[in-house]
Amino acid sequence: MRIWIPxxxxxxxxxxxxxxxxVEAEAARRGIDVTITRNGSxxxxxxxxxxxxxxGQGRAAFGPMTPEDVAQIFDGGxxxxxxxEELPWLKAQTRLTFQRCGIVDPLSLDDYxxxxxxxxxxxxxxxxxxxxxxxxxxxGLRGRGGAGFPTGIKWKTVHDAPGPLKYIVANADEGDSxxxxxxMIMEGDPFTLIEGMAIAGIAVGATKGYIYSRSEYPxxxxxxxxxxxxxxxxxxxxxxxxxxxxxxxxELRVGAGAYVCGEETALLNSLEGKRGTVRAKPPLPxxxxxxxxxxxxxxxxxxxxxxxxxxxxxxxxxxFGIGRSKGxxxxxxxGNVKRGGLYEIAFGLTLDRIVNEIGGGTASGRPxxxxxxxxxxxAWMPVSQFDTPFGYEEYAGQNALIGHAGLTVxxxxxxxxxxxxxxxxxxxxxxxxxxxxxxxxxxxxVETLDRIAQGDSSAIPLLTDLCETxxxxxLCALGGFTPYPVMSALTHFPDDFTSQAREAAE
Amino acid sequence: xxxxxDIATRVEEILARHKDSEGALLPILHDVQESxxxxxxxxxxxxxxxxxxxxxxxxxxxxxxxxxxxxxxxxHVLKLCRAESCQxxxxxxxxxxxxxxxxLDWHETTPDGKITLEPIFCLGLxxxxxxxxxxxxxxxxxxxxxLDAILGGLR
Numbered sequence: 050m051r052i053w054i055p056x057x058x059x060x061x062x063x064x065x066x067x068x069x070x071x072v073e074a075e076a077a078r079r080g081i082d083v084t085i086t087r088n089g090s091x092x093x094x095x096x097x098x099x100x101x102x103x104x105g106q107g108r109a110a111f112g113p114m115t116p117e118d119v120a121q122i123f124d125g126g127x128x129x130x131x132x133x134e135e136l137p138w139l140k141a142q143t144r145l146t147f148q149r150c151g152i153v154d155p156l157s158l159d160d161y162x163x164x165x166x167x168x169x170x171x172x173x174x175x176x177x178x179x180x181x182x183x184x185x186x187x188x189g190l191r192g193r194g195g196a197g198f199p200t201g202i203k204w205k206t207v208h209d210a211p212g213p214l215k216y217i218v219a220n221a222d223e224g225d226s227x228x229x230x231x232x233m234i235m236e237g238d239p240f241t242l243i244e245g246m247a248i249a250g251i252a253v254g255a256t257k258g259y260i261y262s263r264s265e266y267p268x269x270x271x272x273x274x275x276x277x278x279x280x281x282x283x284x285x286x287x288x289x290x291x292x293x294x295x296x297x298x299x300e301l302r303v304g305a306g307a308y309v310c311g312e313e314t315a316l317l318n319s320l321e322g323k324r325g326t327v328r329a330k331p332p333l334p335x336x337x338x339x340x341x342x343x344x345x346x347x348x349x350x351x352x353x354x355x356x357x358x359x360x361x362x363x364x365x366x367x368x369f370g371i372g373r374s375k376g377x378x379x380x381x382x383x384g385n386v387k388r389g390g391l392y393e394i395a396f397g398l399t400l401d402r403i404v405n406e407i408g409g410g411t412a413s414g415r416p417x418x419x420x421x422x423x424x425x426x427x428a429w430m431p432v433s434q435f436d437t438p439f440g441y442e443e444y445a446g447q448n449a450l451i452g453h454a455g456l457t458v459x460x461x462x463x464x465x466x467x468x469x470x471x472x473x474x475x476x477x478x479x480x481x482x483x484x485x486x487x488x489x490x491x492x493x494x495v496e497t498l499d500r501i502a503q504g505d506s507s508a509i510p511l512l513t514d515l516c517e518t519x520x521x522x523x524l525c526a527l528g529g530f531t532p533y534p535v536m537s538a539l540t541h542f543p544d545d546f547t548s549q550a551r552e553a554a555e
Numbered sequence: 556x557x558x559x560x561d562i563a564t565r566v567e568e569i570l571a572r573h574k575d576s577e578g579a580l581l582p583i584l585h586d587v588q589e590s591x592x593x594x595x596x597x598x599x600x601x602x603x604x605x606x607x608x609x610x611x612x613x614x615x616x617x618x619x620x621x622x623x624x625x626x627x628x629x630x631h632v633l634k635l636c637r638a639e640s641c642q643x644x645x646x647x648x649x650x651x652x653x654x655x656x657x658x659l660d661w662h663e664t665t666p667d668g669k670i671t672l673e674p675i676f677c678l679g680l681x682x683x684x685x686x687x688x689x690x691x692x693x694x695x696x697x698x699x700x701x702l703d704a705i706l707g708g709l710r
Binding site (some may be wrong): 058059061062063092095096223225226227228230231232264265266267268269302303304305306307308319320321322323324325326339341381382383384385386389390412421455457458459460463467472475479481526552 | 577578579580581582584586606612615616619620622623636639640641643644656675676677678679680681682683684686688691692693694695696703
């Protein structure tokens with residue numbers, strides 16, 4: 050009997066390891082021989098730990114499983130969900146980047162190949178670097194870390210830059226609350242990231258890559274390091290990748306709890322062994338990046354999407370999406386939501402569909418008050434903006450951003466002024482200290498919000514003014530985007546700022 | 556107790572492992588902390604010399620990052636996520652409960668040296684919050700009862 054039980058951190062956090070032990074004990078008790086594979090997560094976090102059993106018709110799902118209920122895997126019962134592939138939440142998705150996540154054994158290269166893996170790399174090896182760059186350009190892929198810069202243009206800059214040594218850096222410093230796509234792909238399908246980075250190396254002429262991950266992700270780091278070791282032994286990495294004569298080496302590095310290192314220039318400084326302070330641009334990292342050499346810095350999801358683009362062609366990928374937001378986006382539906390998880394779909398869904406239909410509304414059962422899109426630097430979207438289609442320009446038009454596509458749902462008990470204060474407090478803690486608007490501004494922001502909380506409404510214009518200064522005067526997105534959650538809270542929920550003032554004054 | 560010769564020897568071993576690595580300061584500091592449980596002040600000049608930087612620079616890097624400790628933590632480290640997704644599921648309430656129950660504020664250790672309480676900003680468990688990390692192991696949907704059970708297991 051073949052059984053899959055995820056090793057994904059979310060599944061583990063909900064008891065997957067204990068379920069494994071219980072399944073083994075139950076199988077032994079019944080005298081049944083079981084083979085348990087620790088796969089990645091299918092992304093339906095509310096059903097984790099999701100146990101799957103191989104049947105003649107496909108894999109059958111059971112969840113959310115508990116150690117007490119494992120008999121149902123053998124006998125059936127209320128936790129039996131039918132065939133995994135037929136679950137409506139999964140069936141309605143367009144899985145390209147996450148096509149293998151949750152399906153394969155994350156550390157089996159044979160399994161990876163059997164599910165379409167390495168086809169993109171093989172194709173890239175038959176092309177010139179410039180042709181690979183053009184293919185990525187044609188796909189319309191944009192930076193999934195949040196900035197949305199066209200990946201192909203970045204690659205072209207590095208491709209055209211002279212220099213004997215170039216680098217590929219995967220930004221896996223996924224510090225935004227509400228996001229876990231990088232973690233999931235690293236834990237569930239790490240070879241996809243490795244393949245994407247190798248393709249990037251071939252495209253721009255880089256022979257060395259770094260994955261800069263987080264110390265908050267020990268499970269992802271364990272899988273990623275093991276996958277790199279397998280790829281090296283199997284010749285996917287090394288001096289002669291897939292027998293092509295081309296070289297690409299890869300190393301995993303782990304940050305040390307500094308949020309700002311998710312910003313690409315701070316990340317590069319950290320990778321060089323320095324304080325994670327932001328660098329002024331220009332020079333662009335594409336020209337003077339790691340160790341002053343031409344460097345591609347891409348988000349994990351951007352790089353992990355490259356294999357499927359090369360495998361199926363740029364046109365196939367660009368056929369999905371809306372406007373200038375081409376392809377698919379792995380939405381991460383999080384926070385106070387009934388059905389949270391990772392949902393990959395073409396750009397263009399409205400927040401109403403994402404939150405209310407797919408997510409099923411709040412976990413608490415109370416009305417949704419706002420959704421923060423794009424992490425701690427993203428705007429809080431009120432219900433009145435729920436018809437906004439999910440896309441880079443569409444969100445920019447609403448004074449918001451899609452960021453890394455994480456969505457934090459909050460119910461009507463959330464105090465938006467407290468959230469605004471938290472945004473400023475977080476910025477003050479995490480500021481690298483290099484530029485004044487961020488370093489000092491965030492501290493003043495907390496103080497100003499405290500004044501407002503004490504009933505001093507004359508501090509509201511001051512807060513607005515401060516946010517303007519931070520937005521236009523900061524070196525990077527930390528100070529520059531902290532005004533998004535603050536100002537969206539103030540603009541859309543002014544009552545939360547004034548009613549507290551009234552209460553305090555009484 | 557470790558004497559200074561012990562520290563120097565073990566740090567030297569760690570440095571030797573990273574001698575061919577580019578920009579190796581973070582991996583070195585991680586390994587030192589892994590080995591000692593903190594970064595001994597005495598190790599910094601040795602690391603600085605190996606990396607060809609000043610002691611001030613090594614200190615500057617070590618203190619920039621939240622992870623690196625200058626003193627040992629308690630026997631167990633409990634990290635509670637304070638980020639927005641976990642907040643939307645009651646993380647502030649759970650954190651308050653933990654602080655009261657332990658009699659600790661953030662970054663403090665119980666007088667018996669058993670438990671250190673730390674904030675953490677996002678474990679990537681945002682669809683099953685509030686989340687926590689106990690001695691490196693992840694826990695989801697932490698409420699007051701689950702927290703009490705965790706603390707009971709650590710005592």
